[in-house]
Amino acid sequence: xxxxKCENNKSLALLLDPEKADLNALPLSADCLPDFIFVGGSxxxxxxAFVRALREKLxxxxxxxxxxLFPGNAAQFTPEADGILYLSLLSGNNPEYLVxxxxxxxxxxxxxxxxxxxxxxxxxxxxxxxxTMRVTNTRPLNPNNAEGVQTIIDTAIAAELMGKxxxxxxxxxxxxxPVSPDIIRAVREQTSVTLIVGGGIRTPDAMQAAYxxxxxxxxxxxxxxxxxxxxxxxxxxxxxxxxxxxxxxxxDERFMRLALCEAEKALEADEIPIxxxxxxxxxxxxxxxxxTETLTDVTAHAEIQAITAAAQTLGGKYLPDAxxxxxxxxxxxxxxxxxxxxxxxxxxxxxxxxxxxTTYAPRAFHPKAQVTSGVLAEECKTLIQRFFAGKR
Numbered sequence: 001x002x003x004x005k006c007e008n009n010k011s012l013a014l015l016l017d018p019e020k021a022d023l024n025a026l027p028l029s030a031d032c033l034p035d036f037i038f039v040g041g042s043x044x045x046x047x048x049a050f051v052r053a054l055r056e057k058l059x060x061x062x063x064x065x066x067x068x069l070f071p072g073n074a075a076q077f078t079p080e081a082d083g084i085l086y087l088s089l090l091s092g093n094n095p096e097y098l099v100x101x102x103x104x105x106x107x108x109x110x111x112x113x114x115x116x117x118x119x120x121x122x123x124x125x126x127x128x129x130x131x132t133m134r135v136t137n138t139r140p141l142n143p144n145n146a147e148g149v150q151t152i153i154d155t156a157i158a159a160e161l162m163g164k165x166x167x168x169x170x171x172x173x174x175x176x177x178p179v180s181p182d183i184i185r186a187v188r189e190q191t192s193v194t195l196i197v198g199g200g201i202r203t204p205d206a207m208q209a210a211y212x213x214x215x216x217x218x219x220x221x222x223x224x225x226x227x228x229x230x231x232x233x234x235x236x237x238x239x240x241x242x243x244x245x246x247x248x249x250x251x252d253e254r255f256m257r258l259a260l261c262e263a264e265k266a267l268e269a270d271e272i273p274i275x276x277x278x279x280x281x282x283x284x285x286x287x288x289x290x291x292t293e294t295l296t297d298v299t300a301h302a303e304i305q306a307i308t309a310a311a312q313t314l315g316g317k318y319l320p321d322a323x324x325x326x327x328x329x330x331x332x333x334x335x336x337x338x339x340x341x342x343x344x345x346x347x348x349x350x351x352x353x354x355x356x357x358t359t360y361a362p363r364a365f366h367p368k369a370q371v372t373s374g375v376l377a378e379e380c381k382t383l384i385q386r387f388f389a390g391k392r
Contacts, residue, residue: 010211012234013200015070015221018050021091025083025228032232033368038219039081039101040132042173047071048078055080059320065368066344068117072124072135074105077282083115085166090155091122092138096201113251113282119166120159125154128177134170140172143183153198156187167191171199173222178206181213188214204233204320252325252347255279257378258347259325262289262302263383269294273383276302276326277312278343280318285322302326303334307341318342327380329356329373335364348373349380 013036015022020041039051057329058065069084071077079082086109089097109116123140133140141155143147157166160293169179169187178200188195197210202304207218224231225316255277262275266289278286289303290296303326321352322343324338330348335357338346346369365371 003103007374010215010237011035011217012207012237013038013196013217013219014231015197015219016050016054017042017221017225019043019049020225022225023057023387025054025063026057026224026227027231028057028166032235033061033065034231035065035368036217037065037067038070038221040072040076040087042072047076049078051078051080053335055321067233068203070133071101071105076103077105077108077233079108079112079114081114083117084109085119085168086116087119087121087168089123089138089218090120090159091124091152092134096138097138103246115251117166117194119163119168120156120162120164121168121170122152122155122159124169124171124179124199126171126179126388128172129175130172130174134168143180149183149354151184152183152188153190156191160193161189164193166194166196168196168198168219171307173199175200178210179211184210184213184215206236207234207237222332223325242263251282252372252375253286253325255325256327256347256349256380258284259327260376260379260383263329263380264289265301266290267383267387272326273387274302274314274326276306276324278306278322278324280310280314280322285313285319299333301334302333303330304337307337307343311341320344323347324373327376328352328384329358331355332357332361335361339365339369342366343369345370345372347375349373349375350377350384 011083012034015036015038018039018041039047054067066082068142069077069081123138124143125140141152143152158317172178179197184197194216195214196219197215201210201218201220202205202223210218222236259277261276262277263273266275267273271290271293275289277284285308286306288302290302290311291300291305303324310319310322318341319340321342322342325347327349329352331339346365353359
């Protein structure tokens with residue numbers, strides 16, 4: 001998920017509760033896919049088994065969607081997901097949901113290396129008592145008077161000042177009224193982090209209204225439990241927009257340093273120092289560095305070497321659950337190979353304005369692929385500069 005205002009990319013997140021969702025009823029297909037799938041609920045459910053079943057369903061339609069946990073408590077964490085909304089209920093005063101559940105899950109989340117998105121969770125009165133209210137023993141903020149509106153805005157501002165990377169305005173499952181465009185707009189004007197809005201959105205027009213007011217991601221769950229056939233209508237609105245990328249994390253830097261180690265191997269062999277590693281479920285499944293001179297092969301780029309190694313490791317040509325780390329922006333040839341391999345996330349270090357894919361083939365990756373750039377960019381750039389300085 002992107003840090004900052006998302007003016008051009010508007011995303012739809014399908015929220016699935018493991019206790020309620022019927023995966024067989026969802027019309028997921030190549031032309032009917034949301035941008036994210038959030039998994040979680042207020043009470044429970046076997047999250048691990050559900051995520052595995054969901055991945056199997058997605059594999060049938062050849063999808064690389066990110067599965068993001070939307071946990072109601074620490075027990076709902078599973079390392080099987082791609083990331084987690086690390087929700088802190090700032091609109092309430094129950095310490096258990098401000099930080100208590102976080103402490104209970106911290107060790108497992110830390111050791112899993114999945115993406116963590118620190119998120120301020122702000123409950124707004126949607127006209128019904130929700131399960132979240134009952135479970136957390138908190139009351140929502142009132143959007144119907146000036147004092148309540150100001151509290152919502154101030155809570156969102158406080159969330160950004162505290163370092164949250166996303167703000168989730170939640171009217172609640174089954175809300176009679178969604179978060180109003182006026183409130184979304186006011187929060188958007190006062191904050192710059194990713195803005196997520198959910199609860200009570202039942203029509204494409206309501207979703208469009210949230211986008212127009214400034215929402216980056218709209219979350220819909222309860223409506224599709226009753227009307228799964230309507231998912232296609234909502235997906236068509238965001239289908240032409242690329243997915244919002246996940247921000248850099250400490251694990252990104254760790255794996256990029258391993259890609260730099262591969263680049264150093266290329267430098268020692270008098271090759272242009274570009275290195276690549278491919279990671280799946282926290283494990284490296286492929287490594288490679290530039291070997292064009294060694295092999296007398298113009299296609300022997302780092303990414304190609306790593307993709308070949310990863311495919312051999314997994315015993316298949318597609319890598320939909322993998323993240324590729326490369327020290328320099330991929331060229332059009334490598335970007336095409338990454339796209340054909342269906343790699344779901346690409347992280348690169350230094351840009352390549354002369355030969356990079358963004359100049360010549362900006363749509364080479366899979367349409368749902370997520371891109372993060374600039375990770376350890378200066379170190380990656382310095383290594384390239386050292387090589388060419390030695391050639392002068």
